[in-house]
Amino acid sequence: xxxxxxxxxxxxFLPRECRARESAARTIAAVAREFGFQTIETPAVEDLAxxxxxxSGENEKLIFKILKxxxxxxxxxxxxxxxxxxxxxxxxxxxxxxxxxxxxxxARHQGSxxxxxxxxxxxxxxRAERAQKGRxxxxxxxxxxxLGSGDMSCEIEVISAILAAFEKLKIEEPEVLxxxxxxxxxVLERCGIPSDKLAQAxxxxxxxxxxxxxxxxxxxxxxxxxxxxxxxxxxxxxxxRDDLALQDGSLDIFKRLEEIRDDLARMNERAKILVxxxxxxxxxxxxxxxxxxxxxxxxxxxxxxxxYDGLIQAFGGKPTPAFGGSIGFERVMLVLEELKGAExxxxxxxxxxxxxxxxxxxxxxxxxxRLRAQGFKADVCPLSGRLKxxxxxxxxxxxxxxxxxxxxxxxxxxxxx
Amino acid sequence: xxxxxxxxxxxxFLPRECRARESAARTIAAVAREFGFQTIETPAVEDLAxxxxxxSGENEKLIFKILKxxxxxxxxxxxxxxxxxxxxxxxxxxxxxxxxxxxxxxARHQGSxxxxxxxxxxxxxxRAERAQKGRxxxxxxxxxxxLGSGDMSCEIEVISAILAAFEKLKIEEPEVLxxxxxxxxxVLERCGIPSDKLAQAxxxxxxxxxxxxxxxxxxxxxxxxxxxxxxxxxxxxxxxRDDLALQDGSLDIFKRLEEIRDDLARMNERAKILVxxxxxxxxxxxxxxxxxxxxxxxxxxxxxxxxYDGLIQAFGGKPTPAFGGSIGFERVMLVLEELKGAExxxxxxxxxxxxxxxxxxxxxxxxxxRLRAQGFKADVCPLSGRLKxxxxxxxxxxxxxxxxxxxxxxxxxxxxx
Numbered sequence: 001x002x003x004x005x006x007x008x009x010x011x012x013f014l015p016r017e018c019r020a021r022e023s024a025a026r027t028i029a030a031v032a033r034e035f036g037f038q039t040i041e042t043p044a045v046e047d048l049a050x051x052x053x054x055x056s057g058e059n060e061k062l063i064f065k066i067l068k069x070x071x072x073x074x075x076x077x078x079x080x081x082x083x084x085x086x087x088x089x090x091x092x093x094x095x096x097x098x099x100x101x102x103x104x105x106x107a108r109h110q111g112s113x114x115x116x117x118x119x120x121x122x123x124x125x126x127r128a129e130r131a132q133k134g135r136x137x138x139x140x141x142x143x144x145x146x147l148g149s150g151d152m153s154c155e156i157e158v159i160s161a162i163l164a165a166f167e168k169l170k171i172e173e174p175e176v177l178x179x180x181x182x183x184x185x186x187v188l189e190r191c192g193i194p195s196d197k198l199a200q201a202x203x204x205x206x207x208x209x210x211x212x213x214x215x216x217x218x219x220x221x222x223x224x225x226x227x228x229x230x231x232x233x234x235x236x237x238x239x240x241r242d243d244l245a246l247q248d249g250s251l252d253i254f255k256r257l258e259e260i261r262d263d264l265a266r267m268n269e270r271a272k273i274l275v276x277x278x279x280x281x282x283x284x285x286x287x288x289x290x291x292x293x294x295x296x297x298x299x300x301x302x303x304x305x306x307x308y309d310g311l312i313q314a315f316g317g318k319p320t321p322a323f324g325g326s327i328g329f330e331r332v333m334l335v336l337e338e339l340k341g342a343e344x345x346x347x348x349x350x351x352x353x354x355x356x357x358x359x360x361x362x363x364x365x366x367x368x369x370r371l372r373a374q375g376f377k378a379d380v381c382p383l384s385g386r387l388k389x390x391x392x393x394x395x396x397x398x399x400x401x402x403x404x405x406x407x408x409x410x411x412x413x414x415x416x417x
Numbered sequence: 418x419x420x421x422x423x424x425x426x427x428x429x430f431l432p433r434e435c436r437a438r439e440s441a442a443r444t445i446a447a448v449a450r451e452f453g454f455q456t457i458e459t460p461a462v463e464d465l466a467x468x469x470x471x472x473s474g475e476n477e478k479l480i481f482k483i484l485k486x487x488x489x490x491x492x493x494x495x496x497x498x499x500x501x502x503x504x505x506x507x508x509x510x511x512x513x514x515x516x517x518x519x520x521x522x523x524a525r526h527q528g529s530x531x532x533x534x535x536x537x538x539x540x541x542x543x544r545a546e547r548a549q550k551g552r553x554x555x556x557x558x559x560x561x562x563x564l565g566s567g568d569m570s571c572e573i574e575v576i577s578a579i580l581a582a583f584e585k586l587k588i589e590e591p592e593v594l595x596x597x598x599x600x601x602x603x604v605l606e607r608c609g610i611p612s613d614k615l616a617q618a619x620x621x622x623x624x625x626x627x628x629x630x631x632x633x634x635x636x637x638x639x640x641x642x643x644x645x646x647x648x649x650x651x652x653x654x655x656x657x658r659d660d661l662a663l664q665d666g667s668l669d670i671f672k673r674l675e676e677i678r679d680d681l682a683r684m685n686e687r688a689k690i691l692v693x694x695x696x697x698x699x700x701x702x703x704x705x706x707x708x709x710x711x712x713x714x715x716x717x718x719x720x721x722x723x724x725y726d727g728l729i730q731a732f733g734g735k736p737t738p739a740f741g742g743s744i745g746f747e748r749v750m751l752v753l754e755e756l757k758g759a760e761x762x763x764x765x766x767x768x769x770x771x772x773x774x775x776x777x778x779x780x781x782x783x784x785x786x787r788l789r790a791q792g793f794k795a796d797v798c799p800l801s802g803r804l805k806x807x808x809x810x811x812x813x814x815x816x817x818x819x820x821x822x823x824x825x826x827x828x829x830x831x832x833x834x
Contacts, residue, residue: 002470002521004522004524004734007463010460011460012460012525013458014530015457015530018455018457021458036769036816039432039436040435041434042429042430043428043429044461044541046424047424050424064462065484066481067483067506080494080497094483104423114813114814115806115809116810126462151799151801153800156782314418314419316418361680365573365574365577377450377452379452382566382568382570383533384568393531396530
């Protein structure tokens with residue numbers, strides 16, 4: 001007997017859950033369209049060179065790799081045990097985010113796409129995380145990106161679209177935290193982090209509040225040596241503004257950030273918009289403004305993103321400014337479930353057409369066809385005879401009506417709902 | 418520089434293609450709902466024990482396997498080179514169809530599901546086929562299944578739902594071929610195939626018309642020895658009815674098949690419905706009626722399926738009759754493209770809001786918000802100034818209107834489309 005459990009860390013979804021997920025996904029996609037983002041699709045599988053080439057950071061360790069096959073595998077296996085020899089049993093892997101595939105896609109297709117290009121890119125991603133409650137190895141991401149423009153309107157449009165999606169989903173009072181990697185870098189340099197370690201330091205700092213503070217301190221010390229001014233750094237990460245770091249170029253960046261904040265606040269009156277000097281984000285490819293959206297009902301963020309002006313060039317594209325934001329679909333579903341907003345209203349148009357007897361099956365199918373033509377959802381019960389079992393089926397499927405076509409109705413050629 | 422091509426055999430989709438795919442997928446899902454099928458979701462990744470346990474047949478060789486990680490991999494590697502010792506570098510793989518995961522799902526969840534259960538299960542599947550034109554390693558399947566009922570209405574409802582989906586997609590004149598594995602088995606036994614080789618023989622016979630006939634003959638001879646009456650078997654596969662095989666139990670099965678055909682014909686007047694005595698289908702788990710839907714514009718079938726009454730028990734479920742059909746989404750998209758039916762009509766509600774200058778950016782965003790509130794799709798151009806570039810953007814994105822809010826419009830606080 002084969003186990004009927006899903007693979008560890010993976011999930012099945014019951015019809016009720018699927019309805020809620022589909023409804024939320026449809027809402028998000030509709031808002032993306034409304035804001036002029038165009039849907040693209042990329043494959044689940046990418047070559048390892050693409051996945052590990054740039055910008056994978058911490059996630060590289062979490063790639064599900066796909067075993068080579070046939071001759072390629074046979075050639076590789078003997079190498080695997082010769083000491084010192086390199087070998088690679090896998091040549092491809094499952095995508096761990098949507099940004100790396102999007103960058104490859106844009107580098108390849110930009111000649112056929114509008115310039116700039118507003119992309120909506122939604123689908124499952126996979127990470128080989130240690131399986132634990134609430135953390136899954138397959139989860140959906142919904143990404144909004146603007147490629148090919150360094151204009152501030154990208155930041156405003158992406159974040160506004162995500163906020164509009166939350167509003168449509170009835171997720172109220174989201175809190176938007178804004179920062180700029182360049183501001184954080186200025187602070188970190190003032191605190192003694194060498195300039196070539198700044199991006200890595202952000203990946204460590206992003207763990208604040210998620211792991212033990214001592215571990216963060218240790219990570220930073222390891223990266224930058226003992227000369228780090230930990231207390232000052234800690235203050236900044238806790239959200240204190242560091243005016244000393246806000247000099248010269250930094251001051252302009254800070255003013256632009258405030259401008260983004262003010263524009264967003266004007267357009268999204270129900271959201272709280274804050275500049276958060278300690279916000280780091282855990283990816284090393286960000287180069288400018290970054291953001292995160294939080295909600296009182298969610299642990300961690302429900303959306304986040306930033307500017308990544310260098311990533312597309314890695315795939316041979318022209319230098320291309322880019323800004324993107326991603327909705328954490330699974331966390332959004334958890335919030336919706338808590339708010340009981342996920343369950344769509346019961347559908348009054350659902351009819352279960354019972355099959356009175358095998359002789360009257362045709363009449364049941366004919367009735368169902370007539371109902372469907374009038375806009376009803378008509379489910380012919382896949383049983384016949386035994387009406388009790390069929391009524392039970394009608395109940396279990398959530399049908400609003402159960403229709404019985406007995407000999408009288410069949411003879412009259414009409415029925416009443 | 419990293420290559421910007423997708424992994425061999427995988428595809429990117431441009432926005433135009435995504436619109437056509439989304440629209441077709443929505444249509445199919447809406448028909449499934451209309452017919453009372455409930456959406457379920459299962460993961461992309463399944464344990465290898467599930468994928469290879471039963472019913473994978475030829476597809477087992479095509480599984481993309483996922484490399485073990487960490488300690489598990491280190492423990493396995495040394496075994497790989499010791500001769501004669503078994504080893505397994507992978508513990509999971511990507512699903513190659515939707516039926517095996519559905520069977521696992523139903524064995525696990527049947528207590529929480531209606532009885533019988535009508536499932537709609539749509540998503541990508543992966544097969545490590547040799548990459549070649551028109552054959553992809555990732556493709557979408559849309560499955561309609563009725564689990565827990567042996568009633569003939571399952572066959573009628575599944576095939577009718579699929580035909581209704583084709584009708585909504587404006588794929589006209591589909592041809593439905595019907596057969597029953599038990600009839601084919603009776604013929605094959607009469608032609609000299611031993612009873613324990615019947616299912617395998619069907620997998621070979623299914624290749625008729627796809628590969629060289631000599632190869633089929635060789636395959637059958639290899640399976641069953643020289644005593645096979647090849648000419649008679651060939652005649653049957655070519656579609657000739659074999660009345661000698663239609664005796665005793667077989668005759669009843671044949672009559673039921675004709676009944677299914679007649680019911681389907683009555684309900685689906687635009688489709689051609691035929692009993693096809695040579696139809697085999699290439700999976701070994703079918704146990705009763707099987708079908709395939711063809712279209713003059715498609716090479717091969719655009720849908721197919723059958724009854725698989727034994728599969729769910731393999732996962733420890735109760736004995737469970739089941740019938741399912743699957744739409745070959747990629748082939749359907751090819752047909753739609755040929756029929757030029759895939760392109761949705763241009764959307765008259767799409768407006769590109771240009772940004773006259775950075776000073777007037779706020780006004781552009783405000784105008785976009787007003788347009789969206791009135792049901793328009795408003796795309797704020799992610800550029801500012803340079804109106805020529807912005808008009809080019811409006812064209813490239815297929816906007817119906819481009820809106821310019823200059824100082825006069827801003828001062829007046831109104832604009833005209």
